[in-house]
Amino acid sequence: MALIVQKYGGTSVGTPERIKNVARRIAACRERGDDVIVVVSAMSGETNRLIGLTKEVSSKPLPRELDVVVSTGEQVTIGLLCMALHDIDVKAKSYTGGQVRILTDSAHTKARILSIDEAPIRRDLSEGSVIVVAGFQGVDEAGNITTLGRGGSDTTAVAIAAALKADECQIYTDVDGVYTTDPRIVSEARKLDSITFEEMLELASLGSKVLQIRSVEFAGKYKVKLRVLSSFEDQGEGTLITVEEDQNMEQPIISGIAFNRDEAKITVLGAPDRPGIAYRILGPVADSNVDVDMIVQNVGHDGATDFSFTVSRGDVEKALKALEAAKGEIGEHVIETDTTMAKVSVVGVGMRSHPGVAAKMFRALGDEGINIQMIATSEIRISVAIEEKYLELAVRVLHKAFGLDQA
């Protein structure tokens, strides 16, 4: 008898009919003899409806009260799901974040979980109940309602799995697992049976939206066995996210290819090449709350240097304004902006032990005449910035070059 934590997102519980489907899925799990704790999100659209209401009342809603309002979305779902379970003779009991006592800090709208009181859950499990917990919410030390921020239900599920040492934490979504890349771009994309936490983190940070990044970090830290599955299909094992690469198996060098269209390049041309110039350029940009991604500084010549960095396209205006304000600090220069950039990344823990990955990637792109404008790397990832029009081609070429289309 295993202890399973299951998390169902907003789409999976989006209608009364779908809530009844989820109930049947839970019943099947109970019939296999497992203990089940379920974490649910608000019905899809509900959180936005509630936020809309707050905006009608206040242009700048008080964070404490925003949490009071928004947390009702998940509370409705837990009640409805328990009713549906009861109707098919599955004993169930709902818990709000406050009732299960998911203790968080007091950072309203983006709180962090500090601890979970496992005693009431253990007691109800031992009495044969399915436990249904409202995701995304908790209470602080003073009993104020807090929320964990968007996607926080994944984090709730992982935190409960960690606290109760569950055998597995299953995240049900509208996709059936993690893919080598987006199947809408590469029809040969394959679902991965397993992937490491590090790889998943890199993929998530690069825009793959299967799991909330914080929940993956959390699962990695507490060694929670995490699995992504579809709530709309009855078959399939989904993708298991593992703590360590499997030592017994031949690991693929590359696990997946991620990409992001939303890139813009800002270049500062001919700035005086002196110590501290990188800070004089990027400091003001960071101060205006713009995330800088890739950075390249060219070798100086004639006492001047060219300095490029990428930002999200939506941040270009803010970044330019920050540079304009700091132009006295930077010294004489010209600014160029390119908003037709894209980023492609290959991710895989295997590249630690296989040095030729970068060369292989650059050659595959070069063979297709795709010019690499910037490069960034981590221990298990290589990212390149290219012109957006080459994006699909680049993803397909790399997918094939690293043999991801083969099982």
Added chain:
Amino acid sequence: MALIVQKYGGTSVGTPERIKNVARRIAACRERGDDVIVVVSAMSGETNRLIGLTKEVSSKPLPRELDVVVSTGEQVTIGLLCMALHDIDVKAKSYTGGQVRILTDSAHTKARILSIDEAPIRRDLSEGSVIVVAGFQGVDEAGNITTLGRGGSDTTAVAIAAALKADECQIYTDVDGVYTTDPRIVSEARKLDSITFEEMLELASLGSKVLQIRSVEFAGKYKVKLRVLSSFEDQGEGTLITVEEDQNMEQPIISGIAFNRDEAKITVLGAPDRPGIAYRILGPVADSNVDVDMIVQNVGHDGATDFSFTVSRGDVEKALKALEAAKGEIGEHVIETDTTMAKVSVVGVGMRSHPGVAAKMFRALGDEGINIQMIATSEIRISVAIEEKYLELAVRVLHKAFGLDQA
């Protein structure tokens, strides 16, 4: 500096705009220097929407989970109202029933308040905050969410006023006070400046829907000064509901005229006139959960008696079925049903010291040719059953006969 509890119903907080209006009303009260505790209902329509959702999921929603779902309605309102208050620089803090610790019994969907923890409220009041409490809800000893049943927000307000010994509990509704009778029937109906709890209870039980009857009982028991006001008008003192009749003033004999169209008369003709016949007839009716209102047993003749009683029209079928099942017990009889009855009542504490009220009432009706079919009395009320077609005429005649059109 007074401590005021204000309660706003669903219509008063029915839209974001109305919530902002309520905030301005509270701000005005603060400016007069009073401490304010506010109790709110769910936005109008919200409770029904939530109940609708539960019915889509389950034909017989689990009461514990029904409370979990339905209680979110008030939780949304408290958050929104606090935001609106904050926006006009009024410090405010919201409390769910669980947070303020309104402790109830465990009778889900119809729980009764056992105690209220006044410490957190006192602390926040002393810090200059307006306290906004979700009406209609509480928690039981085990921390389960409970609700008090429809209209329970009035009870929450009165219970808080009692616990904190507030100077006044103001119930804001869509009417501006308690009237001598329904102004839609008698244009000369006057708003009463004050009325006693006993009178209010009689009026409420007779179908006057200004206040929930339980909240009036509660207020009477704990001697809470209760006032009914309109949330849509800025003028007016509403109607004060007082613990005792004012000894210093000339009391009117009659305070108001109540009526109810929803009456049906069931008559058992020619039943054997023997001891216990009333129980044999009414026992089965009560057992089938039908409330019996007025009862008349005619003098027996030839060993037989005629026995009449009134029930709500919606209960006629159930009552007849109960009588049919018990016909062996009752003995030979014939049953007649009349579903065109109405009830008119005059209510006033003054009738205790003025014996001629009944005679005056009967004469006024008789002068208009209105036949009285049944009579029932309490210490401060006389009710008569008449044909429904005479209802408006009867109310107008009595309103005039007792001088209620004169200030």
